[in-house]
Amino acid sequence: MPELPEIETVKRTLTPLLPGRRITEVRVLKPEVIAHPAADEFAERLTGAAVSALDRRGKYLLILLESGDTLIAHLRMTGRFLFTPAEHELKPHTHVVFSLDNGHELRFSDVRRFGRLWLIAAGETDTVSGIHKLGPEPLGDTCDAAYYRKKLASRRINIKQGLLDQAVVAGLGNIYVDEALFCAGIDPRRPTAEISDDEWQALALEIPQILHRAIENNGTTFRDYLDGEGNAGRNLPHLLAYGRSGQPCLNCGTAMERLVVAGRGTTFCPKCQR
Numbered sequence: 032m033p034e035l036p037e038i039e040t041v042k043r044t045l046t047p048l049l050p051g052r053r054i055t056e057v058r059v060l061k062p063e064v065i066a067h068p069a070a071d072e073f074a075e076r077l078t079g080a081a082v083s084a085l086d087r088r089g090k091y092l093l094i095l096l097e098s099g100d101t102l103i104a105h106l107r108m109t110g111r112f113l114f115t116p117a118e119h120e121l122k123p124h125t126h127v128v129f130s131l132d133n134g135h136e137l138r139f140s141d142v143r144r145f146g147r148l149w150l151i152a153a154g155e156t157d158t159v160s161g162i163h164k165l166g167p168e169p170l171g172d173t174c175d176a177a178y179y180r181k182k183l184a185s186r187r188i189n190i191k192q193g194l195l196d197q198a199v200v201a202g203l204g205n206i207y208v209d210e211a212l213f214c215a216g217i218d219p220r221r222p223t224a225e226i227s228d229d230e231w232q233a234l235a236l237e238i239p240q241i242l243h244r245a246i247e248n249n250g251t252t253f254r255d256y257l258d259g260e261g262n263a264g265r266n267l268p269h270l271l272a273y274g275r276s277g278q279p280c281l282n283c284g285t286a287m288e289r290l291v292v293a294g295r296g297t298t299f300c301p302k303c304q305r
Contacts, residue, residue: 099153110146
């Protein structure tokens, strides 16, 4: 957390605010969040740079600069970007401050300090952020039933582990994998070799629908996630499985159960998910 819908929402909220703005100063308050290059070089190279656009790849936010450089961010569990007037109080756990030429600031904060920032120079091959290892986007045409079957059916893993693998599909995490498996009626412990053609088809149909719905609702906020303007997501009431352990299944009324699958807390319906 945040996952694809949350990063897409941050991208969309910052897109009207950042392109065309020039970075006038960079203050790195916690150098350890700068993964590449060294923090002083990171700040020096970004000072004076102008933002041209924003993009997203999986769970990564990309801030594209007119120079051709790219600022990449992975928010991990508790990272946030906030666009705010410079005179507003600096919140605790703010680690990097980007001053802009219109009197505003873009602030990166992270309570647990797991999030990371990379600055990739124009023409530099990115071998440091992990983006080069990502599979295709689940909202694209590539991720159809045949693709999921080809990538996962021959592996000796369970289906939840397979869908969490970022090299298979980029951007899915614990929340939306639980949601997809519930909507497709598949037990998260099922070996991928046992998933039928109809079930692969159901997954390929449900995953983009679930993600689009979450994006329309500004993402899912439990504790930490906020969009680029500081607003919480509205998708929590729309979740059908994740976080509903002990509550009645919305399909059949059976109590939802929670267990650990692929090292992650997992909520499912023992009756609906075969």
